[in-house]
Amino acid sequence: MIEVEGLTKYYAAHAAIKDLSFSIKKGEVIGFLGLNGAGKSTTLKILGCVLLPTSGHLRIDGVDAISDPHEARKRIGFLPDTPPLYDEMTVGAYLSFVAQLHGVAPGKARALVEEAEERTATREVDRELISSLSHGYRQRVGVAQAVVHKPALLVLDEPSSGLDPVQIVEMRSLIRNLKGEHTVLVSSHILSEISQTCDRLLVIQAGEIVAQGSEEELARRAGAGGAVAIEVRGAAARAAEVVRGVSGVSGVSVVSESGELSVLRAEASAELRPQIARALVNANVDLLRLDRVGDRLESIFLKLTAGAPDAAAKQEAA
Amino acid sequence: MRAIWLIARRELASYLRTMSGYVIIALVLALLALAFNAIVISNAEQRSSEVLSEYFRWASFFTTVVGLLLSMRLLAEEQQRGTVALLYSSPVREVEVVVGKYLSALAFLALFLATTLFMPGLIMVHGKISFGHLFAGYLGLLLFGSASVAIGLFGSALARSQVVAVIVGGVLAVALTMTWMLARVTERPLSDVLSAMAFWNQHFTPFQSGIIHVRDVVYYLVVTYLGLFAATRVMEARRWR
Numbered sequence: 001m002i003e004v005e006g007l008t009k010y011y012a013a014h015a016a017i018k019d020l021s022f023s024i025k026k027g028e029v030i031g032f033l034g035l036n037g038a039g040k041s042t043t044l045k046i047l048g049c050v051l052l053p054t055s056g057h058l059r060i061d062g063v064d065a066i067s068d069p070h071e072a073r074k075r076i077g078f079l080p081d082t083p084p085l086y087d088e089m090t091v092g093a094y095l096s097f098v099a100q101l102h103g104v105a106p107g108k109a110r111a112l113v114e115e116a117e118e119r120t121a122t123r124e125v126d127r128e129l130i131s132s133l134s135h136g137y138r139q140r141v142g143v144a145q146a147v148v149h150k151p152a153l154l155v156l157d158e159p160s161s162g163l164d165p166v167q168i169v170e171m172r173s174l175i176r177n178l179k180g181e182h183t184v185l186v187s188s189h190i191l192s193e194i195s196q197t198c199d200r201l202l203v204i205q206a207g208e209i210v211a212q213g214s215e216e217e218l219a220r221r222a223g224a225g226g227a228v229a230i231e232v233r234g235a236a237a238r239a240a241e242v243v244r245g246v247s248g249v250s251g252v253s254v255v256s257e258s259g260e261l262s263v264l265r266a267e268a269s270a271e272l273r274p275q276i277a278r279a280l281v282n283a284n285v286d287l288l289r290l291d292r293v294g295d296r297l298e299s300i301f302l303k304l305t306a307g308a309p310d311a312a313a314k315q316e317a318a
Numbered sequence: 319m320r321a322i323w324l325i326a327r328r329e330l331a332s333y334l335r336t337m338s339g340y341v342i343i344a345l346v347l348a349l350l351a352l353a354f355n356a357i358v359i360s361n362a363e364q365r366s367s368e369v370l371s372e373y374f375r376w377a378s379f380f381t382t383v384v385g386l387l388l389s390m391r392l393l394a395e396e397q398q399r400g401t402v403a404l405l406y407s408s409p410v411r412e413v414e415v416v417v418g419k420y421l422s423a424l425a426f427l428a429l430f431l432a433t434t435l436f437m438p439g440l441i442m443v444h445g446k447i448s449f450g451h452l453f454a455g456y457l458g459l460l461l462f463g464s465a466s467v468a469i470g471l472f473g474s475a476l477a478r479s480q481v482v483a484v485i486v487g488g489v490l491a492v493a494l495t496m497t498w499m500l501a502r503v504t505e506r507p508l509s510d511v512l513s514a515m516a517f518w519n520q521h522f523t524p525f526q527s528g529i530i531h532v533r534d535v536v537y538y539l540v541v542t543y544l545g546l547f548a549a550t551r552v553m554e555a556r557r558w559r
Contacts, residue, residue, distance in 0.1 A: 011559065050406040052557045073409040084404035086328075088335045100324050101408040145404070 001026040001153065001183045002047065007056035009042050016042040017207040020056070026152075029179050031198035032187035035305060039207040040187040041081055041157055047185060048078035048155040061152050074103060077151035077182070081158050083142025087131035091122060091141055094130060095148050102149035116148040120174060136167040143174060147182070154182040160193055172197055191301055205305045218304070228266045228273060229255070231289035232280065236262035242283045248272050265293065321410045325418025326425070329392070333426045342387045343430045350380040354437050366445030367528070373437055374455040374526040378518065381459050382491060384430050385423070385466025386473075390484035392419040393474040393549065402556075412553035416546050420471055427463045431456060451528035458525025461538035465517070466491060468545025475552040491517060494541075517541070 002024040009016045017039040024030050034040045045051040046058065049069045058065040065072035086094055095113040100106060117123040120140045125133060133141065139159060146154055160171045168190070175197045178184055188194050194201060195215050203211040203218070211218050232239045236254045243252050243266050251267040266276065270292040280287045333339035353376045358369060393416075396402040405415050438452055466487075473487030474480075498516035501509040513520055514537075521534040 045403075048407050050403055050557070051559075070409050070411065073407060076407060078403065078407035080400060080403040080407075082400040084399075084401040086332070086401060087399075088332055089328075097324065097328055098404065098408075101321065101404070101410055103409060 001061060003059040005057040007046060007058060008054050009046060009051070010054045015207055020209055022202060022209060022212060024183060026183055027180060028200060029184045029186070029198045031194035031201045032185065032204060033189070033191065033194055033201050033301060034204035035189060038204045040204055043204065044155050044157045044185060044187055048076055049073045050078065075152045077146035077149065077154045079142045079146040079156045079159060081161065083138055085130045085138060085141060088129065090127055090129055092126040095144055098145045099148045104149055112148055112150070116144045119147065119177065120144040135162055139163060139171070140174070147178065152183060154178060154184045156184065156186045158187055160188060160190055168193060203301065203304050211304050227293040228268050228270060228276060229289070229291055229293045230264040230266060230276065232262050232264070233260050233286035233288060234262065236264060239280065239285050240264055242279050242285060243276055246272065246275050246279050321414040322418040322421065325415055326421040329419050329422035330425055333422065338391070339388065339426055342384060343433060346380050346384050346430070347433055350377060350434060351437065366441055366447045367451060369441050369445070370438060370447050370451055370455065371526050373441065374458065377434060377459055378462055378522050378526070381427070381431070381463040382466040385427055385463045386470040386484055386487045386491065388423045388426055389467045389470030390474050390480045390487060392423060392471055393553070394477045394480045394483040397478045406557065413550045416471065416550045416553060420467060420546055423467045423471070424464055427467060428460065431459055431463070448528070454525050454528045454530050457530060458522055461535060462522055465538045465541035465545065468542040472545045472549045472552070475549040
């Protein structure tokens with residue numbers, strides 16, 4: 001669906017992205033993860049055929065998007081970081097305009113508009129002026145304008161920015177519903193959003209892809225085995241000894257010990273939970289709770305982007 | 319072609335739906351009518367055709383103002399609001415965007431000219447004017463306005479803010495008008511070139527007195543073309559940054 005090779009973009013002397021190469025299969029939902037200023041928006045603008053790269057190759061659905069951007073744009077729906085809305089138009093008229101701009105015949109536009117409105121839950125504001133919409137609706141109309149002409153590729157730049165928690169959950173399910181019909185690229189710095197909606201993640205740091213793969217693969221590469229929290233009845237020392245004996249556990253620490261209950265933290269991959277449980281039960285320790293600790297993706301992300309916060313801060317300042 | 323029509327229609331609807339278009343027309347019309355009343359028809363001794371020429375002279379100035387004011391928002395506002403990303407990500411060529419927007423502004427300018435028709439009407443009531451003179455004058459105003467819109471559109475392509483856009487457009491128009499003065503202090507053949515370039519002096523005055531020269535028509539069409547061409551090039555260059 002998308003093949004990117006050696007994509008580089010310079011703004012004057014500053015390289016926003018450097019030598020990006022990756023490929024995306026049809027129907028995949030890909031998350032672009034990165035701090036502000038890491039090069040997410042620049043990458044998405046190039047993939048959306050809005051911006052031209054300084055060098056590199058880009059093929060979208062078999063079309064060379066650099067030499068024939070006009071043809072490539074017919075296959076793309078793009079939502080930039082601020083939704084491109086005309087305040088003085090009604091939602092319905094606006095979506096119809098966008099559909100026709102993408103070559104949909106005027107007679108067929110209305111049906112597509114209604115479908116897009118159904119999918120993005122904006123049907124009820126069809127006749128409202130865009131200037132009167134709340135932020136949540138504006139963001140959804142933004143998604144609607146990207147999907148209205150049924151593009152093969154959807155590029156959504158931070159669709160959840162500025163939304164409240166309820167709207168973020170709605171946006172997440174909206175993006176999940178788009179899966180299948182479109183190949184979707186989403187960028188975000190909201191980790192939970194990305195891990196739940198995307199098949200694969202590309203982590204961008206200072207203009208380079210520092211890691212890619214599923215959440216599991218990333219965890220392995222980052223060496224972020226994660227940690228497991230264990231709650232047992234009885235003395236912590238004995239339980240810690242048992243857990244330490246399980247192969248793959250790199251360390252155990254006692255988090256708290258109050259009366260009957262003890263909480264331990266084992267530095268181990270979450271996949272080791274069955275082995276840990278079995279070992280504790282076999283050793284006659286009463287196991288009360290066993291779960292993985294913290295937001296896993298968060299720790300992966302922090303590990304992958306570690307060492308570069310200075311660069312990111314500099315870019316943000318600029 | 320379809321995209322040009324689509325963009326022109328949306329833009330025209332936007333002029334009609336927001337107040338800015340009406341406000342521009344109403345205010346400039348009021349000023350022109352004031353000038354008409356205070357200056358153009360103040361001398362009762364004049365012949366009707368002279369009054370009409372004087373009217374066209376004033377109307378030309380206000381037509382440029384309307385052209386620049388109408389065109390200032392066309393591209394700068396898209397930049398400002400971020401909606402330009404929609405145009406850039408659509409399978410629409412930059413030239414189609416520019417021409418579509420130009421046509422909408424030109425249509426609105428024509429609406430302005432239509433609202434001024436009552437002034438020649440008043441001259442007609444009190445005197446006698448030829449239809450040919452009226453036609454030539456309004457053709458001149460439309461061409462002059464078209465060139466002004468194209469210059470304004472170029473300014474609008476360059477700037478992110480509408481204020482800067484109208485300043486750039488205004489300065490360009492004034493500079494182009496002033497080449498006529500430069501022509502007076504230079505020697506031939508440079509002076510010929512400069513006076514032929516002048517935006518108003520040599521090319522509008524024939525229309526004013528009811529004469530249509532092909533070279534004047536061509537001049538305004540060329541200025542229009544150059545303005546649109548430059549605006550298109552600026553739009554294309556934006557893809558690089």
